[in-house]
Amino acid sequence: EPEVTQTPSHQVTQMGQEVILRCVPISNHLYFYWYRQILGQKVEFLVSFYNNEISEKSEIFDDQFSVERPDGSNFTLKIRSTKLEDSAMYFCASSERRGEQFFGPGTRLTVL
Amino acid sequence: AQSVTQLDSHVSVSEGTPVLLRCNYSSSYSPSLFWYVQHPNKGLQLLLKYTSAATLVKGINGFEAEFKKSETSFHLTKPSAHMSDAAEYFCVVSEGSTSGTYKYIFGTGTRLKVLA
Numbered sequence: 001e002p003e004v005t006q007t008p009s010h011q012v013t014q015m016g017q018e019v020i021l022r023c024v025p026i027s028n029h030l031y032f033y034w035y036r037q038i039l040g041q042k043v044e045f046l047v048s049f050y051n052n053e054i055s056e057k058s059e060i061f062d063d064q065f066s067v068e069r070p071d072g073s074n075f076t077l078k079i080r081s082t083k084l085e086d087s088a089m090y091f092c093a094s095s096e097r098r099g100e101q102f103f104g105p106g107t108r109l110t111v112l
Numbered sequence: 113a114q115s116v117t118q119l120d121s122h123v124s125v126s127e128g129t130p131v132l133l134r135c136n137y138s139s140s141y142s143p144s145l146f147w148y149v150q151h152p153n154k155g156l157q158l159l160l161k162y163t164s165a166a167t168l169v170k171g172i173n174g175f176e177a178e179f180k181k182s183e184t185s186f187h188l189t190k191p192s193a194h195m196s197d198a199a200e201y202f203c204v205v206s207e208g209s210t211s212g213t214y215k216y217i218f219g220t221g222t223r224l225k226v227l228a
Contacts, residue, residue: 031213042220043156043202048213055213091156093216100146101216105155 002026004104006092012110013082021077021107023092032075033093082111114139114207118219126227131190133222135203144206145186147177151199198226
């Protein structure tokens with residue numbers, strides 16, 4: 001069964017450093033998403049991506065964040081200068097248009 | 113904007129007894145609703161989904177949910193809890209945008225504890 005994969009599973013970084021979180025969506029899906037879940041809180045939408053551009057972004061997704069689909073398979077989330085409050089679990093998801101979103105296992109980001 | 117409210121942050125049941133996890137939604141039109149489960153240190157797994165077909169939706173692992181428009185509810189039930197059901201459960205509504213994409217709006221989650 002096809003699945004969304006994410007790497008790394010856990011990333012530890014120093015405050016102010018750049019991090020790139022990687023995702024491989026399901027191959028025939030065209031819509032891609034990033035969500036985050038701060039420990040003990042609910043899952044929050046960050047950004048959606050379609051046709052090589054951002055479709056929608058939340059207030060959380062400020063200038064420190066960017067997304068990219070560098071090739072035909074990967075979908076990345078970059079945080080340029082990490083802050084302590086960026087520590088969270090980051091989930092990638094992909095979907096066909098209005099269908100169910102399939103989530104990856106997540107990357108736990110710890111900012112020290 | 114759409115939203116979901118999960119009425120209980122924690123639910124405890126004994127093994128073998130019924131499970132009821134409550135969810136109410138707010139939507140200006142017919143929504144797509146989902147229940148996801150998250151086991152400790154794991155990702156999000158789809159349990160079931162409602163997309164305007166049958167109002168009683170059956171999912172995996174014996175779970176089901178009933179869409180009640182008059183009550184704006186989508187409660188999750190299971191006749192008999194199993195120890196392996198202990199997890200966090202999220203009610204989700206799908207919200208469309210002018211761009212054509214559909215983002216998920218998550219509830220705050222209900223942590224289910226199953227007692228032996």
